[in-house]
């Protein structure tokens with residue numbers, strides 16, 4: 001099999017005159033003469049020039065949008081606009097036909113909703129090609145960032161018996177015949193007879209297990225799928241999403257914030273450096289899309305500018321209490337424009353509030369700290385005021401919460417007292433509490449929703465468009 005060269009490499013070639021083999025999928029075929037060919041290595045197509053007078057008519061007919069072809073030809077300097085090189089075809093082989101009458105992707109603009117219905121083919125569009133190359137770079141950069149800092153990549157379990165948050169939004173895992181599960185004498189389902197001998201579910205977070213790793217390896221991170229059966233049909237929630245959860249021994253909340261901010265900047269910079277063409281394309285796409293909106297709803301910055309801005313500026317850090325003051329005094333609150341009015345200290349912030357702080361008030365990413373303990377999880381470290389915990393959420397423009405984290409409660413008595421208060425069974429989490437019994441130390445960590453990061457960097461508006469095959473209520477196609 002002859003070596004083929006990827007289109008990205010050919011387009012960057014400074015040398016011409018040699019024969020090359022190129023393979024890919026036909027995007028368009030114009031005037032029986034010009035093929036725009038794409039192989040996914042770059043957003044840009046290479047132009048194949050066909051000598052149609054000396055090419056079999058039957059073959060020409062098979063060069064259709066979507067067909068897979070192999071071309072051998074000479075790489076020459078291009079006379080046309082928009083590309084520096086093109087391939088003068090000598091041999092064309094059809095590897096896979098694509099019936100133009102039936103191929104769902106026509107060479108025209110399709111709506112994102114339509115493309116979601118054909119998610120098996122949407123990779124072949126410019127937009128989705130760019131999104132998934134950026135997603136790939138971000139994933140790689142996450143690993144590179146932590147590896148450079150000596151973090152250990154820890155694989156926490158997917159099937160677990162614990163519900164980390166106690167939120168109960170889990171998917172059950174069972175081997176029972178669900179129509180007829182074994183029952184106990186009192187008529188309850190007898191999980192003792194199930195595969196694991198107990199009730200199990202898909203993980204909602206690897207944090208608790210991650211903490212166990214940090215209590216020996218110092219710095220660990222997880223990067224894996226998480227599952228939440230929350231029935232939230234929003235543009236920010238998926239039922240299956242990927243989460244990055246670092247846990248660090250001997251970190252306090254400030255170290256935690258510094259790490260999170262550095263990580264976000266590192267991975268965004270990596271994508272800017274390595275996916276220039278894709279981000280330029282996505283920037284144009286977003287600018288076009290925003291032209292449909294009324295002037296006052298358009299963003300002041302392009303996607304590229306937003307990303308650069310994020311790198312160049314420190315994130316704004318303030319406490320929940322300070323944020324509540326700002327929100328209470330804000331124009332939309334006074335004019336009753338918020339769906340959930342901000343009344344007093346203690347209420348949870350809604351996405352509209354988070355976005356107001358980030359997009360209207362500070363106009364930059366924000367880190368909120370020290371939330372009321374009532375609205376945060378049991379494992380967050382209690383502050384001396386007796387009211388707040390050392391939590392930190394990072395809020396991003398267009399997204400709202402992108403990271404949720406905290407310094408963890410390392411004091412056994414405080415932790416147990418909080419678990420009792422909110423009714424978290426201590427006996428089930430005996431292994432978690434053991435780390436507070438033996439060699440407990442200050443430590444901290446956070447969870448980054450990977451798809452929310454990809455949303456931000458690609459400028460897409462719906463989380464279903466930044467994961468290859470989204471899982472959400474009433475949908476598990478593909």
Ligand code: ATP
Pocket residue numbers: 228230236237238239241243401402403404405447448449450451452
């Ligand atoms: P939200 O309030 O937005 O639902 P959360 O408070 O439930 O978020 P955490 O439990 O702190 O979120 O999870 C950590 C991170 O995981 C969040 O900051 C967010 O980036 C991401 N995340 C949470 N739920 C989802 C979801 N259903 N789909 C995609 N990402 C999510």
Ligand code: MN
Pocket residue numbers: 230
């Ligand atoms: Mn949630």
